[in-house]
Amino acid sequence: MIRPSARRRAGRPSGRGAALAVALSALAAGAAVTCAPAPPLVGLFLYERADPYIDEFARQIEEEARGGLSVVAFDAGNSQLIQNEQLLSFLSKKPAAVMLNPVDRLASYALARRLKEAGVPVVFFNREPLARDLEIWERSYYVGARAEQSGQMQAELAMALFGGDPAGLNRRDLNGDGAIQLLILKGEQGHQDAELRTKALLESFDAAGYEVEVLAIEVANWKFDEGYEKIGPLARTHGGRVELVASNNDAMALGAIARLRQLGYFKDDNRDGSMDGRDESWLPVLGIDGLKEAQDSIREGYLYGTVENDSLSMARAMVRLAVSLVAPEPPPNRPLAERYIWIDYQPFKAAD
Amino acid sequence: MNAAKPGSSIRASILIAVLAVASAMVVVSSLVYLAVSAGTLGSFAEAQSAEINKQIVMNYEGYVTSVIETANYIQFASIGLDVRRDQGSLAALYQANADIKTDVLSVFLFDENGTKLVGPPMDVAAPLDVPARPWFGDALELPEIFHFSIEGRESMAETRDEEALCVSKAVEYLDGGRAARGVLLIELGQGALDKLARRSNLGPGGHLLILDEDGRLLYTSAPAGRLAAQSAALAAAMHLGSVRASPGGMDAVINVNTLAHTRWRIATVSNVGEIRAATSRLLLITLVILVGSTALSATAASMVSRRISKPIGELKEAMLRIEGGDLDAPVPVSGQREMALLSHALASMVARIRELMQSLVAEQKEKRKTELKALQNQINPHFLYNTLDSIVWLAERGRSKDVITCVVALARFFRISISRGELFIPIEDEIAHVENYLTIQGIRYVERFGHSVSLQPGMHGMKVMKLILQPIIENAIYHGVGDEAGHIAIRGRVEGGRIVFSVTNTGYGISEEKITEMYAIMKGEGERSGVGIRNVYQRLKLYYGDGADLRISSVPDESTTVALYIPASPPEARP
Numbered sequence: 001m002i003r004p005s006a007r008r009r010a011g012r013p014s015g016r017g018a019a020l021a022v023a024l025s026a027l028a029a030g031a032a033v034t035c036a037p038a039p040p041l042v043g044l045f046l047y048e049r050a051d052p053y054i055d056e057f058a059r060q061i062e063e064e065a066r067g068g069l070s071v072v073a074f075d076a077g078n079s080q081l082i083q084n085e086q087l088l089s090f091l092s093k094k095p096a097a098v099m100l101n102p103v104d105r106l107a108s109y110a111l112a113r114r115l116k117e118a119g120v121p122v123v124f125f126n127r128e129p130l131a132r133d134l135e136i137w138e139r140s141y142y143v144g145a146r147a148e149q150s151g152q153m154q155a156e157l158a159m160a161l162f163g164g165d166p167a168g169l170n171r172r173d174l175n176g177d178g179a180i181q182l183l184i185l186k187g188e189q190g191h192q193d194a195e196l197r198t199k200a201l202l203e204s205f206d207a208a209g210y211e212v213e214v215l216a217i218e219v220a221n222w223k224f225d226e227g228y229e230k231i232g233p234l235a236r237t238h239g240g241r242v243e244l245v246a247s248n249n250d251a252m253a254l255g256a257i258a259r260l261r262q263l264g265y266f267k268d269d270n271r272d273g274s275m276d277g278r279d280e281s282w283l284p285v286l287g288i289d290g291l292k293e294a295q296d297s298i299r300e301g302y303l304y305g306t307v308e309n310d311s312l313s314m315a316r317a318m319v320r321l322a323v324s325l326v327a328p329e330p331p332p333n334r335p336l337a338e339r340y341i342w343i344d345y346q347p348f349k350a351a352d
Numbered sequence: 353m354n355a356a357k358p359g360s361s362i363r364a365s366i367l368i369a370v371l372a373v374a375s376a377m378v379v380v381s382s383l384v385y386l387a388v389s390a391g392t393l394g395s396f397a398e399a400q401s402a403e404i405n406k407q408i409v410m411n412y413e414g415y416v417t418s419v420i421e422t423a424n425y426i427q428f429a430s431i432g433l434d435v436r437r438d439q440g441s442l443a444a445l446y447q448a449n450a451d452i453k454t455d456v457l458s459v460f461l462f463d464e465n466g467t468k469l470v471g472p473p474m475d476v477a478a479p480l481d482v483p484a485r486p487w488f489g490d491a492l493e494l495p496e497i498f499h500f501s502i503e504g505r506e507s508m509a510e511t512r513d514e515e516a517l518c519v520s521k522a523v524e525y526l527d528g529g530r531a532a533r534g535v536l537l538i539e540l541g542q543g544a545l546d547k548l549a550r551r552s553n554l555g556p557g558g559h560l561l562i563l564d565e566d567g568r569l570l571y572t573s574a575p576a577g578r579l580a581a582q583s584a585a586l587a588a589a590m591h592l593g594s595v596r597a598s599p600g601g602m603d604a605v606i607n608v609n610t611l612a613h614t615r616w617r618i619a620t621v622s623n624v625g626e627i628r629a630a631t632s633r634l635l636l637i638t639l640v641i642l643v644g645s646t647a648l649s650a651t652a653a654s655m656v657s658r659r660i661s662k663p664i665g666e667l668k669e670a671m672l673r674i675e676g677g678d679l680d681a682p683v684p685v686s687g688q689r690e691m692a693l694l695s696h697a698l699a700s701m702v703a704r705i706r707e708l709m710q711s712l713v714a715e716q717k718e719k720r721k722t723e724l725k726a727l728q729n730q731i732n733p734h735f736l737y738n739t740l741d742s743i744v745w746l747a748e749r750g751r752s753k754d755v756i757t758c759v760v761a762l763a764r765f766f767r768i769s770i771s772r773g774e775l776f777i778p779i780e781d782e783i784a785h786v787e788n789y790l791t792i793q794g795i796r797y798v799e800r801f802g803h804s805v806s807l808q809p810g811m812h813g814m815k816v817m818k819l820i821l822q823p824i825i826e827n828a829i830y831h832g833v834g835d836e837a838g839h840i841a842i843r844g845r846v847e848g849g850r851i852v853f854s855v856t857n858t859g860y861g862i863s864e865e866k867i868t869e870m871y872a873i874m875k876g877e878g879e880r881s882g883v884g885i886r887n888v889y890q891r892l893k894l895y896y897g898d899g900a901d902l903r904i905s906s907v908p909d910e911s912t913t914v915a916l917y918i919p920a921s922p923p924e925a926r927p
Contacts, residue, residue, distance in 0.1 A: 080610055088592065106612070130494070189427065190424040219428060
């Protein structure tokens with residue numbers, strides 16, 4: 001089963017990221033030579049490993065760190081209390097650094113203070129602490145993506161599908177009213193990512209001059225099951241008016257597709273042996289995350305597209321950063337603004 | 353056997369060995385157990401208080417989550433509702449959510465300026481305060497999160513006077529069809545915090561504190577006072593984790609944890625004094641067990657060792673008696689099979705020794721009797737021949753009076769010699785025997801020597817072996833009596849438990865070499881037999897053993913003395 005994953009933002013021009021990568025790899029090379037005998041101990045604290053995105057992310061981090069860092073992973077099972085306990089007991093082992101994916105980002109201030117007290121540098125990831133919390137400890141960093149970027153990219157995927165011209169929508173505007181009739185599957189109500197993605201999606205349409213009619217926003221709590229359950233009534237209510245389904249994540253999108261198939265959507269109407277946009281009962285559904293299942297669904301022709309949260313690039317950036325932080329001569333403390341490392345989302349659709 | 357080393361007894365050895373092993377094991381296992389369990393109890397106290405802390409934080413988390421859900425629901429249900437056009441529906445929605453949860457005091461929606469848009473009637477002064485209230489500014493400043501604040505003020509709702517906990521968040525709403533930003537406020541009664549605090553088990557005096565991100569005390573379940581102030585200070589100094597401390601003199605573990613969805617931390621102060629008491633109780637119980645089991649093993653060891661050593665001890669006693677000569681000592685046959693076999697073997701061995709000794713003694717007795725008889729018998733024929741020769745000589749000279757004297761003396765002499773077969777006779781009889789002998793010899797040697805007898809008074813009745821003086825006197829006559837008239841002095845006395853007879857004759861005396869030669873003859877080293885002195889010496893030794901002696905001394909040209917030393921009381925058991 002696919003669980004919700006909570007992402008942080010995306011965006012930012014990547015020229016700076018490349019410069020940083022060069023600087024970091026130089027530092028990493030230096031560190032690798034001098035620290036050969038015993039790789040420095042680094043804790044990897046995950047909010048919940050049952051989240052497939054996090055599990056894969058963790059594996060990528062461990063893979064990247066092989067040889068350079070001795071990574072010990074902890075699964076907090078979605079409990080900040082357990083994570084607090086795990087971190088505190090791990091600190092007694094005098095780690096060189098920790099990579100921390102907080103369960104509750106608001107708790108980060110307490111963890112940051114504790115890490116500062118212990119003098120252990122920290123790389124936050126996946127869930128972004130408040131800026132004032134990152135300010136507490138000069139050797140704390142955040143590696144992540146900007147959530148609004150995923151919403152923007154999702155909108156861009158949709159715009160391309162509708163012809164790229166706000167004034168003249170293509171045949172995807174089924175009723176030809178010049179507006180896109182949209183269903184939104186939202187993650188958790190009040191969840192920052194859900195809010196930011198939804199908001200960025202709608203704002204991007206607005207900014208590009210597209211007229212959008214939101215038929216409904218349904219909260220499906222990031223879950224496949226809830227996406228499956230909640231799309232049914234919506235599809236019945238709004239029937240043939242729906243021109244696009246935008247989901248805050250892949251899991252809900254895949255759940256929705258599973259249900260829509262049962263309701264008569266996604267049939268091989270033109271009998272060409274494959275499922276694609278040419279079939280009349282096909283409906284464009286967009287996800288975010290770039291899960292493997294989502295990519296498979298795209299290849300099979302069901303899911304139209306997703307926005308890939310580039311965890312591999314993040315994992316690389318995190319490991320390089322950690323290696324530089326634990327080097328015998330660590331980098332000088334940077335101002336707060338330079339302690340954010342943004343990794344871009346990548347749009348992913350059938351053509352890819 | 354008489355050089356046997358004392359050493360320690362079997363019983364002591366077994367007892368010490370078993371006791372040492374048993375008590376070492378008991379002591380070591382007790383100590384290990386104690387160390388482990390004391391450590392476990394200590395860490396148990398800490399683990400337990402950490403668990404309780406987690407439980408409490410989870411209770412609060414559940415509560416916070418339910419409040420957030422309420423806020424989210426209100427937001428979600430408000431989508432599409434306009435504060436101008438749908439005032440009635442919004443008011444009903446807000447009111448319903450305030451009513452459905454007992455601890456929700458009120459729900460308000462304010463615009464960016466702090467003007468109330470939705471919510472119950474407010475206290476008169478309240479509306480003016482809104483823009484200045486921390487929850488309002490915080491919500492606008494950091495719109496993406498919920499803000500929880502305890503400001504120690506009453507609810508702003510006109511009808512509610514309880515102290516309120518404020519939960520605020522920036523929200524978007526529709527105002528005449530346009531999106532606008534405002535602040536949602538949910539006021540909660542503080543009673544909920546107390547209710548959750550009471551559900552915790554922190555031990556007597558244990559309490560909880562809620563601190564904000566800067567360590568300020570927002571709430572405590574402890575009554576205001578020194579304890580609350582001290583634990584608040586201790587908790588504020590900690591960012592996270594647990595510490596052992598003693599606020600207000602209480603033995604406590606303080607745990608600090610973050611509270612999800614808020615910027616708060618919850619500190620619990622658990623009283624672990626009871627666990628410490630349990631540790632001492634455990635110590636006491638362990639000590640009792642230690643002492644008890646040592647005593648038990650001592651008793652067991654003592655019983656076992658006694659069972660093994662008692663028969664050995666009895667056997668040892670029996671052997672000591674046997675060693676002391678008591679061959680009739682009973683040999684106990686008891687105890688374990690090996691011991692019984694050993695005892696039985698010893699008993700048969702002793703019985704055999706006894707038999708052998710008895711037959712040996714009987715043989716010796718018989719042999720000595722024969723020897724004594726033979727020795728006594730040596731005297732007579734020689735003397736009888738000489739005496740009869742003298743009597744013939746007297747008769748030839750017609751000295752019939754002397755013949756009579758001589759024959760009478762001879763008759764008495766033999767009567768005493770025979771003494772009805774007795775081996776021992778009173779000293780007076782022995783002296784009489786010597787007198788008869790001297791009488792006979794005096795006749796024979798025509799009074800060429802005189803003699804004297806002096807006995808210590810009181811020794812006349814004492815018994816001595818018969819015929820011990822006569823050979824000495826015979827010797828004195830033959831060797832001491834020369835041409836001149838001599839004298840033979842016979843003295844008797846009792847000295848140091850021995851009867852001492854000395855026979856002194858005048859004469860030339862004898863040389864040291866002669867004395868040495870005589871001693872040698874006495875002890876049977878020479879071949880010459882039949883000498884009287886040797887006969888007496890051998891009989892004394894044979895019968896009296898080492899207690900008897902015969903000594904020869906001489907003053908040259910004057911006298912020779914032969915002294916006999918005889919134990920005054922011969923053992924009657926030895927014939």
